[in-house]
Amino acid sequence: MIQPVKQIMIIKANGKREAFEPEKLRFSLLKSGATEKMAEDVLSHISLELGGDMTTSEIYKHAFSVLKKASKPVARSYSLRRAITDLGPSGFPFEDFVAEVLKAKGFRCETRQVVLGGCVPHEVDVVAYNDKKLIMVEAKFHNELGIKSDLKIALYIKARFDDLQENVFNYGGVDRSITDSWLVTNTKFSSTAIHYGVCKNLTMIGWNYPEEGNLQDMIESESLHPITCLNSLSKANKKILLGAGVVLCSNIKDNPEFLSKFLGTTFDSRPVINEINELLSKAS
Amino acid sequence: MIQPVKQIMIIKANGKREAFEPEKLRFSLLKSGATEKMAEDVLSHISLELGGDMTTSEIYKHAFSVLKKASKPVARSYSLRRAITDLGPSGFPFEDFVAEVLKAKGFRCETRQVVLGGCVPHEVDVVAYNDKKLIMVEAKFHNELGIKSDLKIALYIKARFDDLQENVFNYGGVDRSITDSWLVTNTKFSSTAIHYGVCKNLTMIGWNYPEEGNLQDMIESESLHPITCLNSLSKANKKILLGAGVVLCSNIKDNPEFLSKFLGTTFDSRPVINEINELLSKAS
Incomplete structure (x- = not known):
């Protein structure tokens, strides 16, 4: 019996579902400096070990973890590039x-x-x-x-x-x-x-x-990482901060009060500050 | 009892159905020099006398017939402008x-x-x-x-x-x-x-x-009417002729053999030639 090809669906940030397109992921991996072999490893990891519905952020995490083992600079470049793309959709x-x-x-x-x-x-x-x-x-x-x-x-x-x-x-x-x-x-x-x-x-x-x-x-x-790099901030909170002109992790490091000012006084700032300190100490 | 608003659906040239948007039609009428009153007359004519599914070409014919009574230059401009738009979607x-x-x-x-x-x-x-x-x-x-x-x-x-x-x-x-x-x-x-x-x-x-x-x-x-002005040619045949670089009615008038050359020897050229002769004699 011929096995049907497994169709992985992804759940986008806006909640919509669409078919996972491996070629799109391959393209962005190659653009970040991954070799054909590394891109192939990431894709087979995702298609073999996982299935059903995945969020784009889960796919990204898996790609990042496979890449990190193969080449740290490529993983860093992939991650940074994705963060820059996440500054959109507006310019x-x-x-x-x-x-x-x-x-x-x-x-x-x-x-x-x-x-x-x-x-x-x-x-x-x-x-x-x-x-x-x-x-x-x-x-x-x-x-x-x-x-x-x-x-x-x-x-x-x-x-x-x-x-x-x-x-x-x-x-x-x-x-x-x-x-x-x-x-x-x-x-x-x-x-x-x-x-x-x-x-x-x-x-x-x-x-x-x-x-x-x-x-x-x-x-x-210059360690100019955009706030879209951070895992400890939700997509909605990133959007609020970007709308207020807070685009860099270092902006928050220098002005931690931005978090309560723009996200409310009940917002727990510590995980964000910790992640930023860790990120910027690695980068410098 | 409140009357439900009658929703007119239009059937597009590609066979798809979509809701009729009166504001789009009003916009293109005003762009052709129609007064607010003329545009209103066209819209109420269409919404009162007609209903159910209509093709874009039927809507256009009704608009043209109402306009012609109000102002011939506006009707001519509306018709010509639509023909130029029909040169698309490619440039x-x-x-x-x-x-x-x-x-x-x-x-x-x-x-x-x-x-x-x-x-x-x-x-x-x-x-x-x-x-x-x-x-x-x-x-x-x-x-x-x-x-x-x-x-x-x-x-x-x-x-x-x-x-x-x-x-x-x-x-x-x-x-x-x-x-x-x-x-x-x-x-x-x-x-x-x-x-x-x-x-x-x-x-x-x-x-x-x-x-x-x-x-x-x-x-x-200069009587440079595009072939998209003609009612005697189907959309598919217009596309074939445009693809072959035949864009003007006068191209066909000067070279009537283009019709059989590009549309096949069994194509009946007479209605097209007659419509072109009528159009160009009115225009000159």
């Missing part, structure tokens, strides 16, 4: 996150600014500045890791930069011109977008582009 | 259509070209040229009339134009620079997109922008 938390990354680099930042160019006003996700530089940053968040930021995005960033260069702006108390235009994304760039960006002197930062100084490097070198 | 037939519009203006045209800029190759929907001009045209097709072509589109067209200006091209047997950049859409532009386009000297043509020389004007002044 605002990613904009706040990019601002935090730039603050850690020593810039002052303002988010969601309307800035006047020579022709029209532009909506700029993050304006970052220090004594020498005034940078206009587009933070491009994609919910699906497979979606690349393409040439059209790089083109409009360039045209916006050109229009903004026709004006001067008062940031940090002095009138000054824009010095740089950045495009930061949580996924990849198409190869044509990269060629164009290099040719036109745009700074483009993706998950693993450029080879050094990419988004993953920046997060790890 | 290719609209690109072919825009090429035909430009040919009628005396340009030679090539569609879907890869053109080398100073930095990268660009995919250009239509390259149009005559002795004086070499125009790169972006044909932006939206399936929903409510979607506007926004500032980002105008920006990337400008950056692409700048990149393409760093090169020369052989069209019409001579090496020459690009003279113009056009953006043509079947819907509207956002007001910021228009300001930017005027400021940067882009030619932008929408359904009813600019006031003179807009897409509707161009179609009517």
Whole structure:
């Protein structure tokens, strides 16, 4: 008798059920640097040892535990990348996150600014500045890791930069011109977008582009873990904190009162603080 | 006793049923220049005199017949606009259509070209040229009339134009620079997109922008009715012809053999030819 193929159903965070798609998981594992062999190990672990209904978070935990045995850096990258994706579905938390990354680099930042160019006003996700530089940053968040930021995005960033260069702006108390235009994304760039960006002197930062100084490097070198990394916070509470602009674990470490302020005075902060201390001590 | 609200279901071209949304119809009527009163008349005609399941094409016919009594130009505009929307869902037939519009203006045209800029190759929907001009045209097709072509589109067209200006091209047997950049859409532009386009000297043509020389004007002044205007062709046959690059009624009038070539030798061409002759004689 032919065995029917076992169909694993997953229960999504919103409670909906859908068929588990192994190829999606394989894709995100490979994107995190897993070898074909590691991805295969994770998939067979999940399909052999488990069955019936699983939540996405259970699948993730199993994948992480198998990966950790094979390669700690790959497991860390997989986990971080998933946390960045969890900043969605709206793009605002990613904009706040990019601002935090730039603050850690020593810039002052303002988010969601309307800035006047020579022709029209532009909506700029993050304006970052220090004594020498005034940078206009587009933070491009994609919910699906497979979606690349393409040439059209790089083109409009360039045209916006050109229009903004026709004006001067008062940031940090002095009138000054824009010095740089950045495009930061949580996924990849198409190869044509990269060629164009290099040719036109745009700074483009993706998950693993450029080879050094990419988004993953920046997060790890400065311990900029988003709160979506944490297991001790429910999805609903993460959403409340993100909505209030609290995007980094270190924001909570520095201001533990945020937890009671935004989640209520009866909220038990200790497990969260403990998890953050453990995470940041490992990372540093 | 309270009368239950009568729910009219519509049967879409693909056979699926969905609830009739009066506000969608009202929107497309107003976009075609109908007054609030005319739109109200059409809607009450449909909800009072009809019921049960209707096809979208039946709804359209009723709307058209009510409109025609109130205002012939509005009825014509409504009908034409619907025919342009029916060029979708893919954007290719609209690109072919825009090429035909430009040919009628005396340009030679090539569609879907890869053109080398100073930095990268660009995919250009239509390259149009005559002795004086070499125009790169972006044909932006939206399936929903409510979607506007926004500032980002105008920006990337400008950056692409700048990149393409760093090169020369052989069209019409001579090496020459690009003279113009056009953006043509079947819907509207956002007001910021228009300001930017005027400021940067882009030619932008929408359904009813600019006031003179807009897409509707161009179609009517040159009798460039798309084959999606015709009642004597089935949806499936329209799709076959569009796929073969036959987009205008006048293409069929000039080459009636296209019908048997693409739809089979047993296809009865006479009703189609008759409808085209009637349509084009009214239009001219």
